Amino acid sequence: MSHDHDHDHDHDHDHSHLSDMDVRVRALQSILVEKGFVDPAALDELVTLYEHEVGPQNGAKVVARAWTDPAYAGRLFSNATAALAELGFTGRQGEHMVALPNTPQVHNMVVCTLCSCYPWSVLGLPPVWYKTPAYRAKAVADPRGVLADFGVSVPDDVAIRVWDSTAEMRYLVVPMRPEGTEGWSEEALAATVTRDSMIGTGLPVVTEPAA
Incomplete structure (x- = not known):
């Protein structure tokens, strides 16, 4: 939306590096x-x-805990709102949460077809592309095409489930733990979890060798 304002203030700072x-x-x-x-x-x-304080680093901590603590994972998948609160992540568009586990059989992806409902408490503010009509429409009509746009290839025998976020319900995708990370600390595991992997449009990225 364009906003044009007339004002007489002097600006001494160079903003040439900023977008319009x-x-x-x-x-x-x-x-x-x-x-x-x-x-x-x-x-x-x-x-x-x-x-x-608020951002995808919070969600990454949740995912890493679920990967390393089966009991916590069970609580997360049965009552995500309460499990997130255990780690101090509540409110700010995250009052009613559902955690979606990716498996070798199912890949989950999240969209908000009506606007841009998003779990701020664990992922921070939504990326610009999440709010665009193009993503909202294509995620429903051609989810494999969307994943390909993000450079993610899902085998044909893996089902893709698209979840429509609403004002009443928001989702957190728990990606599969990367291979070769056995014995890693929660901190090291959390570093592999990307924001996009918790939306379902990406995968964890392993950049740290196993200890």
Whole structure:
């Protein structure tokens, strides 16, 4: 959505590295602050929260725990909301959660066909592509094509299940644990878990050798 504002403020900073959307957002933010609608300190606190405390690193911790603790995995798949709360991840669009285990027989993928419902508490803010009409439409009509777009190849004998996230229910995909990671710590395992793998459009990435 385009927002054009007339104002006479001088800008001494070079924003040439920013996208057009970034520039527009910063301009809108400046106007809201100047008019007293937004408290800069509160805004900074919110940004810090989503940069350092809320994000896919939370979901990665959940996945790593499920990989290493069968009892926790059982609780996660039977009542994800409660299991996530055990690790301190609640609220902020994650009140009603379902965990979806990927298996050798089934690959799960998440979309929100109506808008962009997304589990902020474990994945942070949604990526731009998740909110686009193209992804929302193609994920339902051609999920294998979407996975191919992301560079993910799923064998023909593996079923792909697409789950439609809503305001009442959000999903976390638990990818299969990568081979060759036996004996790894939860921290090392969490580092292999990508945001996209928890949406179902990616796979874990092993970058650390087994100890």
